[in-house]
Amino acid sequence: MLLYIAKRLCQTVFVLVGITFATFCLINIVPGDPVQVMLEKRADPEMIQQVRHELGTDKPLPEQYINFVEGAVKFDLGKSYFSKEPVMSMLLRGFLVTAKLAAISFLFAVTIGISCGMLAAIKRGKPTDSFLMMIAILGMSAPSFWIAIILQIIFGLKLNLLPLSGLDQPLCYILPSIALGTRYAASIARITRTSMLDVIKQDYIRTARAKGVKESMVFIKHALKNALIPIVTLLGTQLGNMLAGSMLIEKVFSISGIGKLAVDSMTNRDLPLVQGTVLYIAVIFVVINLIVDLSYALIDPKIRYGKGA
């Protein structure tokens, strides 16, 4: 168990270093001088020189990288070039908004996804199963931003039930969370079904039935816990993808979360902000996946007692 955790932590540290490196490269392999690109034609050479100095891009690359990593560790990545606000405080503000939205849609996706997947597995081969899986594949194939617009048209414009944009009242969360969560709910439902079907073929499920366990408990208690590992793996990746995917939804509902920050920074080519958003979204993603991997130990006693990988 300890070995497993240690191994996993080492790997994470390595990946985190890799991420800083990749993000750093990202900015520096932009064809042409990044500052020039950022300022486009607005700048005269003098100004470019000045901005370079401000951002520290006139220093040699290795030194720049070390400064960047130092900044990343100290949570200080300089100021946005355009708004002059510290990058970290902008990120934090955006992150809180997005995290709330993502958390709600995650809950939505997990509840709907797991219960529909279980239901489909229980009713395997029956019309309920085919129906649910058809809906799931439809949900997986529809772009979230399009679902968002359709929801806006139906519930905001035609029925006039729910607000069209913003996040200033609790009701506002409904449409964005559904739009963001649908795709994930659909894929959770699919993997839950597959994993459950795999598990219910196992001998211990037959043992449970032979003991006289209620059919519902066979599924909930005996099968689900065993089916959970692939589901949890998916959940981890998805929570991260949801943070990133929320930028599409944020655009539709005019929400100023971290996604909007990322898109704006890239369209404005605001160098420090681009670095900051990309880096920290990736870091959050990696940390979530780490937590997921460690949570396997809670599910699977083989990992807990040090046998499995």
Place this chain on the structure above:
Amino acid sequence: MIRDNLLEVNHLKTYFYTDEGVVKSVDDVSFSVQPSRTLGIVGESGCGKSITLLSIMRLIENPPGKIVAGEILYNGENLLKKNKEEMRQIRGNNIAMIFQEPMTSLNPVYTIGEQILESISIHRPELDKGEARERALAMLKMVNIPMPEKRFNEYPHQLSGGMRQRVMIAIALSCEPDLLLCDEPTTALDVTVQAQILELINDLKKKARAAIIMVTHDLGVISEVADDVMVMYAGKVVEFATVDQIFAQPMHPYTCGLINCIPSLDKEVERLSTIPGMVPSFNEMPKGCAFAPRCSRATQRCKENMPELIDIGERKVRCFLYEGKDTE
């Protein structure tokens, strides 16, 4: 001699409907078991032994499997007419089953203790937590698991195959069933453990007056525990007799073959002959007797017609050789 049947199976047919065709895993099988007696079911791999037991438990996976005909009378009541809830109350409580695969039959994510407790709490809801735990521990002791308190909190992967099988037995016995179905309970175990487990099962028969069905392809096991023996071949009963009769005077050529097959230390090695050929697969089942292609005494008639199961006194045999002797 008339005994009260605890279980009576009549003309049971369990078929599997697969893409390649219908597999008649159990085809018109009838037998009965009485309290304090053990029925042994023998036969080669794939002849439908496990499916027979699973049919009694009503645990046939549907689809593709289905019990298409017959009746299973338990204490005179037809199990096939029971609804799901009634069946659930019977499973684990009145009828318990020990499965063939000890390595995979325990749920890997729950402790041994939790898994024994579960069946006690389902069928003995009147027991409080402490009493149930007492009982579960007592079961572990009964099946000779060393350090039961410690094992109680361990997970299946921490136990050896033999121990897991004993845990399975503890689970099966935890609610004192009066019918115990054992599907090759000792195949996966080494000889000493095997002997201990058979003893355990024999004890149960004597003390609790339970009826036992013991499936195995090991005739050594049969000779130790069984009172009656049923020999199956390709889904059908080919011979039924008491254990003494079977070993003293096997009738069906297949049974003779099987008995010649037992590797026994005190007999000559030459006797260790095997039956040539293999069990036919379901889609190349011969028209007549399923054993005919492998039978040294088969005639043209055997190849074309399926013999009936004929009564010869207390015994039954499915072979043309004994036709006309049923009146004796």
Place this chain on the structure above:
Amino acid sequence: MKFFSFFYRKNKYIEDVAEQGIEYTSYYQDSFRRLKKNNAAMICLSVLALMVLIVIFAPWISPQDPNAQSLKDALRGPSAQYFLGTDEYGRDILSRIIYGTRISLSVGIISQVLATAIGVTMGVLAGYYGGYIDSLISRVMEIFAAFPELIFAMGIMYVLGPGVSNIFIALALLSWVSTARLIRGQVLQLKQKEYVEACIASGGASFQIIVRHLVPNCISTIIIMVTLGIPGAIMSEAALSFLGLGVQPPTASWGSMISAAQSYISLIPLYSVLPGLAIIIVVISFNIFGDGLRDALDPKLKNQ
């Protein structure tokens, strides 16, 4: 095309192993028979074939020039002249959707073929050579996988700048990792097969072993990965274009159409609904066909 050359190699390979008594042709015949029995997959295949026809004959099918502006007709509903109405510049929505098919399908297919080329190369190298080459490639894969998909694609687009060909590259870089992982695993398994071991032991050239024994055996996986990768790539392209980081105006792309239409949902809702439906149809067809193909080619892979 490069993709099809795999098939050619496969055939040579079939003759090879047929001598060893392994029947490979019948494996593909069986798979094909299984696929033909799958109605949903066959329907989706015909939809996709139709889409390909639309891509090829777009100039003849579309009623108008997709980029012809006519400001006086802007934002009209369906009419005889404009079958599905017009957008904010008075361009014909139907024609733009038809031309959008070109972008979507080409992005999907080309990016996935690229991704497969990278993925197979990396996977085979990692699996075949093992050791530090494997560690190196595996670490690189870990870093690539450490970014959420959309952010990763956006980052690459930021570096490369917008444009269709850059989307190919960005999406290829996004999706090669999963192919590489699967192929690496398969190669590791194959290396333990006797005939490959024998080949290695008898000093066969590495390149030959890889091309003649390892790659052909991964064909099923490769086909499945390409087919199931395409819908994801199409979705990503739509998302990038929706965010304004993908296909640039005036080129018609479904994602950017939805983005533009978003401002007019109260005025002409159809404008935003239709491109989305087009995405759904293509993506769902690829998904269902891909699932069917996977089940037909490799029933074992079903639960992965």
